[in-house]
Amino acid sequence: xxxxxxxxxxxxxxxxxxLQALNTSAITSVEFVSLCLHRIGQYGYRGPTLNSVxxxxxxxxxxxxxxxxxxxxxxxLRPLEGIPFTVKDSFKVKGMAVSAGSPAFKDL
Numbered sequence: 001x002x003x004x005x006x007x008x009x010x011x012x013x014x015x016x017x018x019l020q021a022l023n024t025s026a027i028t029s030v031e032f033v034s035l036c037l038h039r040i041g042q043y044g045y046r047g048p049t050l051n052s053v054x055x056x057x058x059x060x061x062x063x064x065x066x067x068x069x070x071x072x073x074x075x076x077l078r079p080l081e082g083i084p085f086t087v088k089d090s091f092k093v094k095g096m097a098v099s100a101g102s103p104a105f106k107d108l
Contacts, residue, residue, distance in 0.1 A: 008032070010039055015083060022071065022082045029064035029071070029082035036084050037061075055089055055099050 008021050021027045037060065040053050057063070067082040089099045099105035 008035070010035055015080070018083055019080075023077075029067040029084075030061060032082065033060050033064040033084050053086060054102065055097055057096060059095065060084065 008018065008027055013021075018032070022029065022032070037056070040056065043050050044053050064082070064084070071077065071081060087093050087096075089097070092098055097105065
């Protein structure tokens, strides 16, 4: 999926804009995560190779689908429901490695 298919700018959109897009079904969480992963691929592994994201959650799409399902259930939404984000990998996050910025530690 190319970013041109969506009117959402991953680079310039505010969280409020992204939440509005999710709330109005302009985009789903799965589509949003796919756009983010595509952008990480463009700049992290091909092109300028920034290596700014050294570990990617292998369950990102699965978790995005769970968020879409939760949104569809009409339960009260959690504050950042459906918004993908990055976390400095020196902090513990459930289900993720603490790699301290090094691909050598991605499986620890």
